[in-house]
Amino acid sequence: MKVVAMAGGLGSQMFKYAFYLNIKNNNHDECYIDTAPYDKIAMWNGYELKHIFGIEAPDFRSFYSAKQIQQLIDFPGSYRLFAMNLMHEKAPSEPLIYYDHGQRGKYSDYYSVLGKLRRKAREVKKNCWDGRIHKEDCHIERYPKDYLKESGNIYYDEFNHTSDEYFRGMKERLIQEFDFPEFMDKNNKTISQKMLQEESVAIHVRRGDHMYDNGDLFGSGYFNKSVRYVKSNINNPIFYVFSDEIHWCKDNLGELGLNEQDEIYFVDWNTQLESYRDMQLMTYCKHNIIAISSFSWWGYYLSKHKKDKIVCAPKGYWFEVGSHF
Incomplete structure (x- = not known):
């Protein structure tokens, strides 16, 4: 199972959806978008791909109960953890990993002290080091070369791009998908x-x-x-x-x-x-x-x-x- 979190404004959603399509087209696993972040977090005009482009995609949010949706609303910053918990419940024997700004982490380490330290280090790297790399005009590799073939359950969160690298070769398809009214x-x-x-x-x-x-x-x-x-x-x-x-x-x-x-x-x-x-x-x-x-x-x-x-x-x-x- 592969799940791509939808977040941010329209441009960010389009990037994430393009990435989702690439994963889906190159993978035999079930693939979903996740619009749960929009239940509480006020981001621009909310989730827009459906009402602008008429895009219908399998949404991981549909697996949540009414009680779980309310919990998401009460704890809006925890949508990634809620999703991974549910993914683990649905396939407990499968390895479960997540990507946070392109950095790989294991679900099994998420609650550990080491896991928390790693996430903090990634946050510092994003705020400091990545910015300097960008200003030096260097390319940042976010995923391994074989990321499309990576096995197991994966939750992709906050995927930000600097080019069409992770959906290259799909331009004609995307022009059709993003057809404005x-x-x-x-x-x-x-x-x-x-x-x-x-x-x-x-x-x-x-x-x-x-x-x-x-x-x-x-x-x-x-x-x-x-x-x-x-x-x-x-x-x-x-x-x-x-x-x-x-x-x-x-x-x-x-x-x-x-x-x-x-x-x-x-x-x-x-x-x-x-x-x-x-x-x-x-x-x-x-x-x-x-x-x-x-x-x-x-x-x-x-x-x-x-x-x-x-x-x-x-x-x-x-x-x-x-x-x-």
């Missing part, structure tokens, strides 16, 4: 067609809850360098700015490498449950300047433009993307 409103209909006919450039500015990593992009001049690169390589670029703090962007054009002489559109009408429309619009843009955000990565990855495309990404993130600054 048609635009129904005038704003999105009009501007999406405009984007297709010009040198449109999507700029994603992630602030708000992700300033702990995206904050460095402003001090390093990432957006200035990216916009300068775009302007030096294409004629008459039209910029479309997407952000969770769109008013900040309007007031700080210089921080983004833009000025009042540029043709700029601030996309500010897709909100709440319609926020995913921003990602959809990004796929219509010919060029992409992406943030440290899986949301904008998918806007690039699912792009309708394949040729003569400029993609800019922060140095140390999103490997195998065109230009890093």
Whole structure:
């Protein structure tokens, strides 16, 4: 049995689902997603793959009783442990392991002092060491080469990517899976067609809850360098700015490498449950300047433009993307 925890916002869910599909396609074991984390933990708009894309996947949450669901709500941070306990009950003789940010652990060690120390060490490594590796532009191997053939029961939690490495070769399938609903409103209909006919450039500015990593992009001049690169390589670029703090962007054009002489559109009408429309619009843009955000990565990855495309990404993130600054 293989279970992939679903967590985070839309972009993270799409990464995890793509990883789940790769596991499922290369494994004879039962494979599930696990949406239990959304029962209590308030993450953006909750689990979105079903209502946006109509995705139906076997959900490990369906095995929980009403009492267990209530316990999950009362102790929201324990969803991984709840899931592993149930996996162990269903197959007590099978080895059970888990991956936490790509780090392997054994269920049998979970309650031990040594197990707790290992998890603490992984947390320190994630917060300190991994960050330095990213900034040095080095690739991090999260799983062993034969991870698709690993036997036993496995719970995958908080899987974060820096490329399509763990679902490479599945792009056409993912384009089908992540098929956005048609635009129904005038704003999105009009501007999406405009984007297709010009040198449109999507700029994603992630602030708000992700300033702990995206904050460095402003001090390093990432957006200035990216916009300068775009302007030096294409004629008459039209910029479309997407952000969770769109008013900040309007007031700080210089921080983004833009000025009042540029043709700029601030996309500010897709909100709440319609926020995913921003990602959809990004796929219509010919060029992409992406943030440290899986949301904008998918806007690039699912792009309708394949040729003569400029993609800019922060140095140390999103490997195998065109230009890093």
